[in-house]
Amino acid sequence: MDAAFTAEQDGIRRALRELPAVRPAPDDDVGDDTGDDTGAGADGYDPGLWRRLARGPGLPGLALPTEYGGAGRGPTALAVACEETGRILLPSPLIATAVLAAPLIAALGTDAQRTELLPRIASGELTATLAVPGGSLATALGLTGDPADATWSGGGRAGGIQAGPTPDAGPGGGPERWRLYGEADRVLDGHTADVLLVAAHTGGFPRSRTLLFLVRPDRAAGLVRAPRTPLDRTRPQARLELRDTGAELLGADAATDVTGALAAAGQPAAALLAAEAVGAAAGALERTLGHLRGAGARPGTAGGHTADALRDAEHRLADLYVRVQEARSAAYCAAWNPAAAAGLALAQALEALRTTAAEAVQLPGGGGPGREREARLYFGRAAAAELLFGPVHRLRDHAARRAGLLAQGPPGAGGPGAATGPGAAERVGAV
Incomplete structure (x- = not known):
């Protein structure tokens, strides 16, 4: 594994470093959450x-194959982009x-679906999202x-999103031969995405399965998209309501192993999300350090904080720097090899972001x-990244x-999956 960044990846980083950082709104009412201070x-x-x-x-085509208009640069180049956009909360x-x-x-x-959608996604003409x-x-x-x-998609319980074939859909019918009914919450960019990938449950108990469907909002009757007010105002979310909404099956037939494909996609996605979280943690750290140094440059006290308090804050920031760099190493290890514990890399990055953001709120400084x-x-x-x-x-x-x-422990011994055997606590702690 070559752990060095290529000249092209460094070029992506430089191009994104030229983008403006998040800018607070000019008004003085800090407690007002109604204004847009995100630049969106x-x-x-x-x-x-x-x-x-x-x-x-x-950006949208960095990891897509070249035959579909992408750059074919793989997950590492996209991880660089995620880190830099995360750094400025773009x-x-x-x-x-x-x-x-x-x-x-x-x-x-299918070939037709990839040919229709992927080049337009790579060019920035279309945006898409996954709704579960x-x-x-x-x-x-x-x-x-x-x-x-299948319980997460509605199988075995009420709720979720249910899918059924259109009663009169025959081999010669149009592509939207399925109907969806249900709701999806906290869908990233759900109110603006041009294409929705909706996970839905179908079939009775003997043939219960989860499938993915394409929904085109511009022609989908029965679709209601309601923007939410999320904790993270730089990452919009929406609630989707589907009421007998026409949908096209993603793939050639309903026998596709969708849950396997979701799990396979989850590992590289975790690595990329880890890179974005590391970028946000680094951005919070840089800005906090900048405010702290600005406060320390002024004589006397800064905002009522003594010089000793500022020095103590610098030591705390040094500890945070080490934590962020460790998380960054784990994130890129996972990007280079997504099978290498990408979930652990994401956990480490989210924890680093949470700790750094909390210190950014609490530490002294001007501004x-x-x-x-x-x-x-x-x-x-x-907060929102951990919820999602x-x-x-x-x-x-x-x-x-x-x-x-x-x-797996026996029933009653700490519940399913309880850590058992010699050294179990040490093994869990090592994780």
């Missing part, structure tokens, strides 16, 4: 900037489109649970209301089970 417009991101990033660094559909949706279309789509019911994105991707357990707004944006990213892709302890627990570090 009504869509939740700047469509013009997104198209420029598609034409220049080629509102963009990069995660939803390039990390979650496009790999599934490439893996499961119940806010169970981490389980669907195999990061905190087994996606083969006034602008600094407080900035710190709150990073703290919101940390974690929590950290479940990421570690599931990764440990997959690696065989947790043995």
